[in-house]
Amino acid sequence: MTEPAEHRTQVAIVGAGPVGATVANYLGLYGVRTLLIDRSEEIVDYPRAAGMDDECLRSFQGIGLADEMLADMIQNVPLRMFAANGICLADIRPETKEYGWPRRNIFMQQLAERTLRVGLQRYPHVRPLLGHELIRVEQDGTEARLHVTDPQGERVLVHAEYVVAADGGRSTVREQLGIPLSGDTHPRKWVVIECDNDPLDAPYTGLHGDPKRPYVCLDLPYNYRRWEFMLFPGEDAEAMLRPEKVRELLTGHVPDPTALNIIRARVYTHHSRVADRFVDGRICLVGDAAHLMPPWAGQGMNTGIRDATNVAWKLAAVVTGRAHPRILATYDTERREHAKTMVKLSDALGRFLSPTSTTVARARDTLLRGLTVAPSVRDWVIQMRFKPVPRYSEGIMLHRHGTVRKSSPAGRMIIQPRVETAEGRVLPLDETLGEWFALIGYGTDPLVHLDAGSRAFWDRIGTRYITVVESRSGRSRTERRTSMTDSVTVEDVDGTLRDWFAQHQGSVAVVRPDRYLAALTDPRDLATVSDAFERLVAPSRSAEFKDAWRSVPVTEGEAS
Incomplete structure (x- = not known):
């Protein structure tokens, strides 16, 4: 047999869907040599993710693609919950933009994936290997090796320092590592139907708790519409995809089912499962390879994009010598519990939607109607505050x-x-923070409070220094307040940062590359915090850590 072709890279990503492509874009931004491997040469073109939240858009902002995403997206889409009798129980329209973006947006995954793949063209050190199928993966103390076949069936061997498994719910990588995907598979299947000549004037996402047949109806961009119908026991999944059955499902929901141009119909089985670990040696699981959830909260892909944003900067920090390999353990620590929380939210919304007993459905409607009488509860529902925001109690933070x-x-x-x-x-704000860590001082220049050793550490990990001052606190438009150091000075336009720092009692914030707050402290304690972070991140300085490839726990420091 001929020897396989060989590639060497810092990070290999298996799976070029939205999560894998997001990791690749971030690694491209960070200057990491990357191979993006996928067995398909084309973008999958059937019903998948449709909802994008504010955190997800902020991640795409970080790689300069948020505006491109928005160009194919409907923003601020209401979510309506309907009772068994068709009456609207809740009209959810979150107004908050605390992260800089609308909270509920509707998109089509194939268009988002195209944007992400085009984005990769900016980075010559990121190379897609499309039409390449992973056969086997192995790892040791020095590298991971991926045995792959190319589109002609020829063998290819990829040597990588680290691997990201973004290869979906049936992940080859996860299965070969023997990592269980714990949880449940739901007994009911759902048929998903899309048309490209939307017949309805219903510019919202509707969760219809109709016990006769629960269903979901989504308004999509560019005159598309999607329906999702529950199948009952005894209904043959494949038979329900026949044209006459599809028209039967749509009868009563559209004026004339025969006039619709049905472009896709597909049956889905829903899972609520989370991998027992997200990190195994040199390999990290992300997206559906790490967790599966029903679609009702619209958080499957969003949760995966959070994974991507979290793991990408940590891998980049390790392979570029900014951090010790042990920080990869914090990817599991920070992300796995949040994934479990999002699965629970999806399950809870599924339980709201799915009763097929008229008595149970009426009891549900009465309960929700009674709860939302209270203004505080109604606001909690309408502003979508029931969606858990990630909060990491352990990991890279103090x-x-x-x-x-x-x-x-x-x-x-x-x-x-x-x-x-x-x-x-x-x-x-993010447009001023740079790509790595940032030290933000409100009313104070963080650089003035750093000694030479602390400054050397923050510089070594690519930190940007920001001084925030009150709006119009200079002498005039042309004589704004500036810093005497290398700190960048910006004005707090709306007073929002003033209120945030006052509420949380600290004037210097340590912000990670993924825009999570790593610490909040007083200037007098900044040197202590700097020492604690140097121990936490522990940048490598040569071959000192060449054998430290297995993840080990990271201990929290004592700081603000």
Whole structure:
């Protein structure tokens, strides 16, 4: 047999769907040599993810693709919950933009994937290997090796320092590692139907708790519409995809089912499962390879994009020598519990939707109607505050006195209000923070409080220094307040950062590359916090850590 062709790379990603392509874009941004491997040469073109939240858009902002995503997206789409009798029980329209983007947006996954793949063209060090199928993966203390076949069936061997498994719910990588995907498979199947000549004037996502047949109806971009219908025991899944059955399902929901141009019909089985571990040696699981959930909360892909944003900067920090390989353990620590929480939310919304007993459905409707009479509960529902926001209690962060408190902002995503630069440009906060860590001082320059050793550490991991001042606190438009150091000075346009720092009692924030708050402290304690982070991140300086490839726990420091 001929020897296989060989590739060497820093990171290999298996799976070029939205999560894998997002990891690849971030690694491209960070300057990491990357191979993106997928057995398909084409983007899959059938019903999949349709909802994108504010956190997800902020991730795409980080790789410069949020505006491109929005160009194919309907923003601020209401979510309506309907009772058994068709009456609207809740009209959910979240108004908050605390992270800089609308909370409920509708898109089509195939268009988003195209945007992500085009985005990769910006990075010559990111190479797609499409039409290449993974056969076997193995790893040791020095590297991972992926045995792949190319489109002609020829063998290819990929040597990688690390691997990201983004290869879906039937992940070859996860199965070969022997990692269980714990949880349940739901007994009911659902048929998903899409047409490209939308006949309805219903610009919202509707969850219809009709016990005769629960269903979901979504308004999609570009005159598309999707329906999802529950199948009952005894109904043959394949038979339900026949044209006459599809028209039968749509009868009563559209004026004339025969006039619709049905472009897709597919049956899905729903799962609520989370992998027992997200990290195995040099391999990290992301997206559906790590967790599966029903679609009712619209969080399957969004949760995967959070995985991608979290793991990408940590892998980049390790392979570029900014951090010790042990920080990869924190990917599992931070992301797995949140994935479980999102699965629970999806299950809860599924239980709201799925009763087929008229008595149970009426009881559900009465309960929800009664609960939302209270203004606080109604606001909680309408503003979509029932969606759990990730909060990491352990990992790359420091909590005051080493304890996690409910009021502590550490481990949460920092807000993203508008700020104004010295040149008079009004920008979202993230546009001023750079690609790596940021030290943000409100009313104080963080650089003034760093000694030479601390400054050397923060510089080594690519930190940007930001001083935030009150809006219009300079002498005039042309004489704005500036810093005497290398810190970038911006004005707090809306006073939002002033209120945030005042509420949380600290004036210097340590912000991670994924925009999560790593610490909040007082200037006088910044040197102590810097020492704690150097121990936490522990940048490698040569071959010192060449054998430290297995994940080990990271201990929290004592700080604010």
